Amino acid sequence: MINIILCVKVVLSSIVYKNNNIVDKYMLNPFDLYALEQVLEIKRTTECKITCLCMGKEEIKEALVQCKAMGADDIILLSDKKFAGADTYATVYVLAQALKNLDYDIVVCGKQAVDGETGQVPYGLAARLNCICMGAISEIEVLEKNRVIVTQQKDNIKRKLACKLPIVMTYDDCTLKSPTINLMALKRAEKYQVTILKAQDLNLDTDKVGQQGSKTEVYSSTKPEYRKAEPILLQDEMEEMISKIYDILRIRKG
C-alpha cells in the first residue's frame, strides 16, 4: 500500500468567488482541490491510501468533509489556538511534526494558497523531512512503493523524472469548478469523524508554533493605488466609441 499525504488548506470562499452568491463560508483552496482530483485519479489504477492533512480552525471541519466525499480515505485536522497566527516557517514546523508521526511515501501539495500565495510551504516541508520537493508537476505517470515517475513542466521545458521516495511534490494548476459529488457519498462522508489533533497530541516544541514561533510579522497593510489618471469614459454613442477604438488601434475604417 502506498501512502499519499495531501496537505490541504481551507480558505474563505469570498476570496475565490468575488461577487457570486456564496453558500458556504469556507472552501478548499482551489490549488489543493486540483491536487486532490489528480491523486484520486491515480487511486483508480494504483492501490494507495490518501490522507488529507490540514491545519486550521475547528470550524473548517465541514469544508474538509468534501475531501472524504470525493474519495479521500482519511482526514486529519491540526487545530489548536496555539497554532494561530503562524507564518510559513511556523506552519511548516507543525505540518512536518504531524507528518513525522504518519506513514507517508509521497507528500502532495497544491502549488500555493489563494490567500497566502507564497508557495514556500512544500519546499520548507521537504527540508524538514529531509527529502526533496519537486515543483510544477503536471502528471504522475508511475507510482510505486519506492519510486515515482513524474512529468515536470517549467517554462518551455518538459522533463520526465524518476525520483526515489519519499518526496514532496506540488502540482502546477488549480481548478475553480466545484467537483460533482455523489449525494450518497456526501451523506456517508457526513458521518465520518475527522481526526482532530491538538498541540499536545503532536511531539511539538510549543515555542515554535503559531505567532510565537513565527519569524515574521505583518505590521501594516494598505490598499494599493490602481491608477494614475481617470479613464476616458464613453457611453451611449456607439459611433463615437467605434471611431475612437479605430483611432487607438490606428486603423482606418474600410
Added chain:
Amino acid sequence: MIRILVVTHPYAGNDGNINFELIRKAYDLSKGNSADVKILMMEKFSDELIQLYKRYGGKNFLIYEAEQELEYICYAELIAQVCRKYKPNLILYPGTELGKAIAATIATILHAALIADCIDIQPLNEDKYSFSRTAMNDSIIAKIRCVKDCIQMCTVKRNVFEAKEVCSIGEENIEFVLSDKAIQDNQVPEILETTENIKTVRDCQIENARIIFGIGRGVLKDDIKKVEDLARIFHAEIACTRIIVEEQIMDKSRQIGQSGKMVSPDIYVAFGISGASQHMVGLKNAKKIIAINRDKDAMICKYADYVFIADTHKFIACMYSDFVGD
C-alpha cells in the same frame, strides 16, 4: 557591519534582468549604512558577466563554479555553507521558480525569516529591514518585518526594481568558493527524458503580441468567431479569461492571469471582462487597456485607460460590419 548577500539566478539567459535588478537594489540599500554586499554566482566563471554585473553596482563576487545547472537542493546546500561562513544579515533571491525553491529551503535549514515576492525593501533600523508584498490577490500591500534574531531573506518580484546602471565602481573582488561537502546528488531525480516545446509559427504567441483582444464571459459564444476575424485584420492576438478556458471554449495557452500567462502588449482590448485581480496580474505590463463592458462599476474600469460602456454583441457587430461585412 551589515552584510548583504545577493543570490543570482544561474545561467539566467532571458531571465537575466532579474539579476541586474537585484544587484542594483542591493547597491542602493548599501548606500545608507555602507553595508558589505556580496554577489553570489553559481555558474562557470565568466569575466563578461562580471563586467556586466559591475555596471549595476556589483563589486564583490563569490563564485561557485558549477559546470551546469543543478537541482535546487544542490544550490541550497551550497548557499547554506556560504551563509555559515559569511553570516549575512540580509539575503536577496530572484523571484524565479528556482529562487523561490532555494529560499524556502534555506529558510528552514538556517531558521531564517523569509518574505516572498517583495515589491519593496526599506531599512527599518540599524540591522532590520521592512519588506512589502502584495497579498490577497493584490488587494492589499502588506509591510512585513522580521521579529526574531535571525537572517532576513526575501525573494524579489521581477520587473519591480529598476535595473539602472551605476557610475563606475572601481576594481572588483573575486573570491572562489568551494563546497566543503561534496554536493550530493543521491536525492536528485534521474532525468528520463527532456523535451523542449519549440514554438511554431502557428502556436499562440500572446506573450509577445503588441495588440491583444481579450475575451471574457461577457462575449456571446457566436461572437468569438467574429472577434477572431477582426483580430486577424488588426494584427492582434486573441486571449481570454480563465472562465473561457474552463468552459473549454478556448485553449489554456491563451489564458491571461495568475494561473495563465503574463503579457505586455501596447494595447489590450477587454471584451466583456470583469477585471478580477487574478486576470489583471497578467496585464501589469500592458501599456493601454480598453474595456468594453456594460457595467460601469466593473473592476476593469479601475485599471482601464478607456472605458466603453456598451453591449459587446452590438459593439462587435459594428466593428465586424465595418471591416468584414454583415
